Amino acid sequence: MPNSTTPSSSQALEAVLARVDAGLDASLERLYALLRIRSISTDPAYAPECQRAADWLVGELSGLGFAAQARPTPGHPVVVAHGPDQAGPHVLFYAHYDVQPVDPLELWHSDPFEPQLRTDANGRQIIVARGASDDKGQMLTFIEACRAFKAATGGLPLKISLMLEGEEESGGVNLPPFMQANRDELAQADIALVCDTDMWDRQTPSITTMLRGLVADEIEITAAARDLHSGMFGNAARNPNQVLAEIIASLRAPDGSVTLPGFYDDVAELSPELKAQWQGLGFDEKQFLADAGLSLPAGEQGRSVLEMLWSRPTCEINGMIGGYTGEGFKTVIPAKASAKISFRLVSGMDPDKIRAAFRKHVEALVPSDCSVRFIPHGGSPAITVPADGDYLRKALSGLSAEWGKPAVITGSGGSIPVAGDFKRILGLDTLLIGFAHVDDQIHSPNEKYDLDSFHRGIRSWVHVLASLAE
Amino acid sequence: MPNSTTPSSSQALEAVLARVDAGLDASLERLYALLRIRSISTDPAYAPECQRAADWLVGELSGLGFAAQARPTPGHPVVVAHGPDQAGPHVLFYAHYDVQPVDPLELWHSDPFEPQLRTDANGRQIIVARGASDDKGQMLTFIEACRAFKAATGGLPLKISLMLEGEEESGGVNLPPFMQANRDELAQADIALVCDTDMWDRQTPSITTMLRGLVADEIEITAAARDLHSGMFGNAARNPNQVLAEIIASLRAPDGSVTLPGFYDDVAELSPELKAQWQGLGFDEKQFLADAGLSLPAGEQGRSVLEMLWSRPTCEINGMIGGYTGEGFKTVIPAKASAKISFRLVSGMDPDKIRAAFRKHVEALVPSDCSVRFIPHGGSPAITVPADGDYLRKALSGLSAEWGKPAVITGSGGSIPVAGDFKRILGLDTLLIGFAHVDDQIHSPNEKYDLDSFHRGIRSWVHVLASLAE
Numbered sequence: 001m002p003n004s005t006t007p008s009s010s011q012a013l014e015a016v017l018a019r020v021d022a023g024l025d026a027s028l029e030r031l032y033a034l035l036r037i038r039s040i041s042t043d044p045a046y047a048p049e050c051q052r053a054a055d056w057l058v059g060e061l062s063g064l065g066f067a068a069q070a071r072p073t074p075g076h077p078v079v080v081a082h083g084p085d086q087a088g089p090h091v092l093f094y095a096h097y098d099v100q101p102v103d104p105l106e107l108w109h110s111d112p113f114e115p116q117l118r119t120d121a122n123g124r125q126i127i128v129a130r131g132a133s134d135d136k137g138q139m140l141t142f143i144e145a146c147r148a149f150k151a152a153t154g155g156l157p158l159k160i161s162l163m164l165e166g167e168e169e170s171g172g173v174n175l176p177p178f179m180q181a182n183r184d185e186l187a188q189a190d191i192a193l194v195c196d197t198d199m200w201d202r203q204t205p206s207i208t209t210m211l212r213g214l215v216a217d218e219i220e221i222t223a224a225a226r227d228l229h230s231g232m233f234g235n236a237a238r239n240p241n242q243v244l245a246e247i248i249a250s251l252r253a254p255d256g257s258v259t260l261p262g263f264y265d266d267v268a269e270l271s272p273e274l275k276a277q278w279q280g281l282g283f284d285e286k287q288f289l290a291d292a293g294l295s296l297p298a299g300e301q302g303r304s305v306l307e308m309l310w311s312r313p314t315c316e317i318n319g320m321i322g323g324y325t326g327e328g329f330k331t332v333i334p335a336k337a338s339a340k341i342s343f344r345l346v347s348g349m350d351p352d353k354i355r356a357a358f359r360k361h362v363e364a365l366v367p368s369d370c371s372v373r374f375i376p377h378g379g380s381p382a383i384t385v386p387a388d389g390d391y392l393r394k395a396l397s398g399l400s401a402e403w404g405k406p407a408v409i410t411g412s413g414g415s416i417p418v419a420g421d422f423k424r425i426l427g428l429d430t431l432l433i434g435f436a437h438v439d440d441q442i443h444s445p446n447e448k449y450d451l452d453s454f455h456r457g458i459r460s461w462v463h464v465l466a467s468l469a470e
Numbered sequence: 471m472p473n474s475t476t477p478s479s480s481q482a483l484e485a486v487l488a489r490v491d492a493g494l495d496a497s498l499e500r501l502y503a504l505l506r507i508r509s510i511s512t513d514p515a516y517a518p519e520c521q522r523a524a525d526w527l528v529g530e531l532s533g534l535g536f537a538a539q540a541r542p543t544p545g546h547p548v549v550v551a552h553g554p555d556q557a558g559p560h561v562l563f564y565a566h567y568d569v570q571p572v573d574p575l576e577l578w579h580s581d582p583f584e585p586q587l588r589t590d591a592n593g594r595q596i597i598v599a600r601g602a603s604d605d606k607g608q609m610l611t612f613i614e615a616c617r618a619f620k621a622a623t624g625g626l627p628l629k630i631s632l633m634l635e636g637e638e639e640s641g642g643v644n645l646p647p648f649m650q651a652n653r654d655e656l657a658q659a660d661i662a663l664v665c666d667t668d669m670w671d672r673q674t675p676s677i678t679t680m681l682r683g684l685v686a687d688e689i690e691i692t693a694a695a696r697d698l699h700s701g702m703f704g705n706a707a708r709n710p711n712q713v714l715a716e717i718i719a720s721l722r723a724p725d726g727s728v729t730l731p732g733f734y735d736d737v738a739e740l741s742p743e744l745k746a747q748w749q750g751l752g753f754d755e756k757q758f759l760a761d762a763g764l765s766l767p768a769g770e771q772g773r774s775v776l777e778m779l780w781s782r783p784t785c786e787i788n789g790m791i792g793g794y795t796g797e798g799f800k801t802v803i804p805a806k807a808s809a810k811i812s813f814r815l816v817s818g819m820d821p822d823k824i825r826a827a828f829r830k831h832v833e834a835l836v837p838s839d840c841s842v843r844f845i846p847h848g849g850s851p852a853i854t855v856p857a858d859g860d861y862l863r864k865a866l867s868g869l870s871a872e873w874g875k876p877a878v879i880t881g882s883g884g885s886i887p888v889a890g891d892f893k894r895i896l897g898l899d900t901l902l903i904g905f906a907h908v909d910d911q912i913h914s915p916n917e918k919y920d921l922d923s924f925h926r927g928i929r930s931w932v933h934v935l936a937s938l939a940e
Contacts (some may be wrong), residue, residue, distance in 0.1 A: 021805070109589065216799050218799070226762070226763070230784075230788060231682065231882070232779070232882075234883060235779060235784035235814070236775045237768050238768040239768065239787055241790050242719075245717075248712060248716075250719075292698055293839075294694055294708060296838065298709065299706055309702070316801075316803055318799065319794040320792050322709050322789065323787065323788050329812070331846040333786055340794060340799055342801055346705050368765075369765040413705070
């Protein structure tokens with residue numbers, strides 16, 4: 001690559017940023033072109049549109065000097081692109097080009113696939129379209145940053161690969177095998193970058209370094225061989241609803257902790273540094289709960305809500321059913337009752353060990369003339385990016401440079417499976433950096449992305465890539 | 471009524487019984503005629519058939535000298551008939567002329583409305599048709615007994631009224647108001663007779679004197695204002711499934727007793743006589759539970775299964791639901807969870823008091839930022855016929871005379887609402903006397919009534935009526 005330049009000087013960096021600013025209208029036009037493609041992955045009728053989105057990305061990336069291909073899978077294609085070889089670290093960027101369905105269409109104020117630039121009630125400029133935020137807008141912040149480097153310096157500041165999938169909104173079952181099949185190629189990267197998360201608030205960029213894992217299990221208790229009449233059998237016959245309720249009730253102690261033996265054995269306390277940093281976030285527990293219509297934190301007493309959500313495991317009853325649940329009343333003692341139960345795990349916890357402890361606990365509570373069947377629904381460990389890592393430090397510094405205040409490190413109570421796959425299949429840590437906001441209405445009508453998210457998101461990636469290249 | 475005769479002599483009684491035996495074929499033909507009428511009460515298409523059945527009964531009863539009418543209700547008619555005034559007690563006989571639907575029709579071996587007399591695998595003669603047992607066959611045992619008295623003696627042995635309803639299989643909401651509206655007329659009786667129950671076994675007649683009452687309540691727990699994501703909120707947000715399970719689990723102690731404060735306060739111990747009589751029934755607890763696929767009695771430890779079913783109250787979870795219960799898994803913390811819960815009551819327990827104790831107990835367990843809504847689903851007290859009553863003693867003696875062994879007194883874990891209505895509205899005790907068997911397949915395809923149930927049922931009523939008239 002003859003003329004590649006690293007923006008090691010602040011002058012070069014300023015030139016790239018100036019290029020971002022000057023090219024914003026053109027960047028927006030490209031985003032609109034992508035948003036017009038109806039790449040709804042879950043609906044087979046839109047498969048050609050998913051292919052079109054992948055082809056569009058290949059075209060754009062090829063134009064920027066990437067070796068780009070839309071590679072087939074049993075589902076929608078995965079776009080893989082490699083930039084020219086460079087000294088320094090090699091980053092692998094992930095985003096997804098597919099979008100959620102648009103129902104209910106009547107609640108949209110404009111065509112979901114005809115992007116609009118509007119001013120919202122707060123005076124902010126917003127881009128309204130399906131996928132504006134999740135994830136086409138976020139994806140293009142990175143690609144437009146690459147474009148600005150190319151235009152201002154003739155090349156990229158470091159070795160960049162991209163993997164852009166088309167099934168994130170529809171289960172994503174084909175991505176892990178794809179990563180496995182292309183392991184040697186993809187694992188050459190040093191760090192993965194994912195742009196699919198929120199900022200902490202409108203002024204504060206963040207990197208999510210802790211994602212909880214998940215163990216999901218379904219249990220079905222069988223008592224009698226058939227449904228029984230509660231008059232004819234009530235008291236004598238075991239009621240599986242009662243058995244199931246007793247099992248569920250036994251999973252939480254009155255202090256909010258989970259009672260499974262050994263559940264907290266591998267759970268580390270927060271480092272004093274991280275604890276102090278989270279306290280400094282100014283998270284309003286009362287407001288967070290009030291927004292959901294609640295006022296009492298339900299987890300372990302004595303811990304902050306952010307700890308409960310980000311650094312403590314939980315057990316949740318996601319569903320339960322048994323007996324007659326229709327209108328009116330039916331005096332039945334059902335034969336079966338069942339529940340869907342999940343555990344969110346934190347770093348250090350072994351999904352298999354937790355599942356085994358859960359099943360052992362349940363089995364001990366099932367009366368000897370009843371039986372229990374377990375149906376597994378997947379499991380994945382928690383993900384933690386080492387807080388003292390070099391890439392993390394550099395990325396934080398890049399974000400802080402753009403936003404003029406320190407970027408924060410956050411956790412997330414949810415799970416982002418691709419981060420687990422990067423670690424498990426490719427051995428890569430992931431930096432989750434995004435510019436979305438909680439009010440973006442992703443998956444809902446009138447999805448939007450702040451123009452500021454898009455513009456300063458592009459600028460942020462310029463800073464982060466420059467910082468990583470140093 | 472000029473020539474009415476009471477069969478005070480055994481000679482007269484023998485003449486009536488001989489008449490029953492001689493007239494059995496004609497009695498069967500009349501039963502067949504009634505069984506051919508498709509009086510399915512729940513299906514409006516069969517309303518004319520219900521009217522036909524009522525009219526048919528009015529015709530038969532008028533022919534026997536009753537003043538009989540099919541009286542309209544907002545639903546199907548109630549047949550009310552009064553025999554001539556007589557000295558001695560006045561009995562009010564209840565049965566129902568409506569039947570269950572016949573689905574699934576393909577499982578019937580013959581037309582449900584074309585009665586067949588067959589020999590079953592045990593060599594017993596059986597009458598197969600919808601309603602053969604429940605309740606047309608049982609109803610005609612009484613009417614044919616009246617016919618035999620009329621034929622052999624010229625009259626009835628005591629004052630007899632009948633109330634035959636047509637909505638027992640479809641909710642029966644019109645009967646209590648009908649009884650209320652005709653209270654002065656119907657309450658002139660001294661005792662109610664109901665023919666809608668089983669014998670204890672094929673050799674042993676029984677009178678059911680204890681029916682459990684019922685309090686049914688639905689509770690709905692609301693936690694958050696909307697469904698939440700269990701990753702984003704799990705641990706911090708209250709899970710109403712967990713709250714509901716803890717409430718349900720709290721209702722039973724490990725020893726199988728119900729924990730509501732005061733629940734057993736008004737529950738009397740069985741009299742030593744009744745306890746001894748029940749022990750003498752030779753009830754096979756193991757087999758009873760094994761038939762349902764169970765082996766451990768679930769109620770209060772140290773009590774017999776018959777006690778658990780007949781003389782001890784219970785709390786049953788008839789239905790519960792919350793969160794995602796479809797295929798697969800959804801990581802939701804639902805906003806609401808609900809359960810349908812019923813209490814079977816025994817004599818002395820006040821339904822209102824039990825409902826209040828339940829609701830107070832639940833309210834104390836609901837976290838202060840959650841709410842609970844209660845939806846009542848009816849309540850009725852238990853029914854007990856005094857074990858030392860004169861009518862009961864005479865009826866037992868009549869049954870024993872026919873079957874050649876002592877009739878037994880049994881309880882029932884279920885509730886027969888009309889018995890409660892007789893007590894509540896008319897102030898009458900009820901003697902529940904029936905000749906059906908557990909294998910009659912009522913409500914199912916190939917319903918049958920043993921010819922022996924029909925024949926000796928008629929003879930039994932002759933004995934019982936004669937005994938009551940003494």
